[in-house]
Amino acid sequence: MAQLWGGRFTKATDQLVYDFNASIRFDQKLFHQDVEGSIAHATMLGRQNILTKEETRAIIDGLHGILKDVEEGKLAIDETQEDIHSFVEANLIDRIGDAGKKLHTGRSRNDQVALDMRLYTREQVLHIDSLLKELLTVLLDTMEENLETYMPGFTHLQKAQPTTLAHHYGAYFEMFKRDRLRLKDIYERMNYCPLGAGALAGTTYPLDRGYTASLLGFYGPTLNSMDSVSDRDYLIEFLSALSTIMMHLSRFCEEIIIWNSNEYQFVEIDDAYSTGSSIMPQKKNPDIAELVRGKTGRVYGALMSLLTTMKGIPLAYNKDMQEDKEMAFDAMETVQNCIVLFTGMIRTMKFKKDRMAASAMNGFTNATDAADYLVNKGVPFRDAHGIIGRLVLYCIEKNTSIDALGLDELKSISDIFEDDIYDAVSLKTCVEKRLTIGAPGPEAMKEVIRISREYLAE
Numbered sequence: 001m002a003q004l005w006g007g008r009f010t011k012a013t014d015q016l017v018y019d020f021n022a023s024i025r026f027d028q029k030l031f032h033q034d035v036e037g038s039i040a041h042a043t044m045l046g047r048q049n050i051l052t053k054e055e056t057r058a059i060i061d062g063l064h065g066i067l068k069d070v071e072e073g074k075l076a077i078d079e080t081q082e083d084i085h086s087f088v089e090a091n092l093i094d095r096i097g098d099a100g101k102k103l104h105t106g107r108s109r110n111d112q113v114a115l116d117m118r119l120y121t122r123e124q125v126l127h128i129d130s131l132l133k134e135l136l137t138v139l140l141d142t143m144e145e146n147l148e149t150y151m152p153g154f155t156h157l158q159k160a161q162p163t164t165l166a167h168h169y170g171a172y173f174e175m176f177k178r179d180r181l182r183l184k185d186i187y188e189r190m191n192y193c194p195l196g197a198g199a200l201a202g203t204t205y206p207l208d209r210g211y212t213a214s215l216l217g218f219y220g221p222t223l224n225s226m227d228s229v230s231d232r233d234y235l236i237e238f239l240s241a242l243s244t245i246m247m248h249l250s251r252f253c254e255e256i257i258i259w260n261s262n263e264y265q266f267v268e269i270d271d272a273y274s275t276g277s278s279i280m281p282q283k284k285n286p287d288i289a290e291l292v293r294g295k296t297g298r299v300y301g302a303l304m305s306l307l308t309t310m311k312g313i314p315l316a317y318n319k320d321m322q323e324d325k326e327m328a329f330d331a332m333e334t335v336q337n338c339i340v341l342f343t344g345m346i347r348t349m350k351f352k353k354d355r356m357a358a359s360a361m362n363g364f365t366n367a368t369d370a371a372d373y374l375v376n377k378g379v380p381f382r383d384a385h386g387i388i389g390r391l392v393l394y395c396i397e398k399n400t401s402i403d404a405l406g407l408d409e410l411k412s413i414s415d416i417f418e419d420d421i422y423d424a425v426s427l428k429t430c431v432e433k434r435l436t437i438g439a440p441g442p443e444a445m446k447e448v449i450r451i452s453r454e455y456l457a458e
């Protein structure tokens with residue numbers, strides 16, 4: 001047991017209580033941030049003449065020494081300490097003696113942990129953003145190469161209208177692009193420094209909070225000390241953004257699992273991203289896609305957990321807030337791994353373009369276009385809908401498709417049909433004619449790809 005307090009206590013803490021209260025097991029993840037924040041705090045204290053030059057130098061050198069020793073494996077984080085803040089401070093005092101006891105001047109662990117968690121989260125926001133950017137690049141490259149890779153588009157998981165792989169991937173491009181915008185937004189809102197808020201009501205020392213904030217790359221100091229020590233909104237927003245990223249990844253995984261199934265065979269997941277069965281030798285399973293889909297649950301869990309933890313907490317700091325860490329760390333790590341693995345999986349995945357086109361050809365994905373053909377010949381849409389409905393029924397009975405029927409057969413349903421129907425309902429025409437922006441027609445897609453390239457170059 002090692003702790004920073006005890007003066008007003010007459011008894012030692014019960015060991016079980018100590019263990020239950022301690023957080024070093026998981027908050028040691030904040031080691032770098034804790035040292036970085038402490039260096040900034042000491043620098044500011046020195047500049048404000050709250051510490052002497054010598055004390056400031058000794059503290060900063062001591063902190064750099066701790067950082068180096070831990071990084072080089074010469075110093076292990078002592079898990080008998082209560083938390084990472086206690087570990088750093090105790091070690092500093094061991095190294096430099098009394099000057100080390102002055103580091104905590106004008107600071108509380110409440111604003112210290114608020115800072116550490118914010119620094120950690122800020123880094124994660126940037127890192128996940130860069131992983132998403134890489135995923136977007138893979139998507140856009142694939143889109144560019146597949147402007148004429150036809151496939152069925154679905155509603156209700158039933159074939160609906162023909163589209164292209166570029167168009168289908170483009171939908172996910174938009175989703176992950178919005179995810180990045182959300183991260184940017186969160187960054188803008190969270191990038192203010194809580195250090196100097198003290199326990200809850202600021203301090204009587206003449207701190208320069210603006211200076212500390214600028215040393216740590218923040219836009220400025222937070223403006224209310226009570227809020228500073230008890231705000232976890234930024235983390236809730238981040239977990240919410242992470243949950244949305246997982247929801248997008250999970251939907252994409254679900255599609256890949258379907259595309260990879262024996263029935264569809266639209267894609268083949270690379271051997272490096274597949275796994276086998278211990279009993280069925282023929283199996284090659286899409287485990288990575290399934291795991292990403294499955295891990296969505298724990299990320300949602302982290303969001304629900306923190307929302308629930310925060311909901312009844314009176315101002316300002318309460319120990320409940322220590323519970324903001326474990327699941328949040330797990331969620332951040334999970335999302336990082338999922339994006340990296342998912343990106344690798346789709347980068348190496350092969351498309352079976354013949355199967356995809358064949359699937360788009362049958363299943364009457366061109367029925368809307370056949371109706372539009374009649375409309376263009378002057379038939380009111382509602383009547384055209386009925387005619388094509390009867391035509392589809394005829395095809396189902398004969399086990400054939402619209403484009404495989406002879407002109408006489410087509411004419412037996414409606415004498416409006418002419419020879420040009422075959423071109424009108426071909427896959428190529430069906431896609432090419434969809435040329436409004438956002439649609440799968442190659443010209444429209446090229447424009448979207450151009451805009452997207454510009455966006456990625458920003």
Ligand code: ARG
Pocket residue numbers: 023027083109110113317319321322
């Ligand atoms: N381990 C604590 C946490 O993560 C640090 C802050 C402790 N503050 C306190 N007043 N006990 O929240």
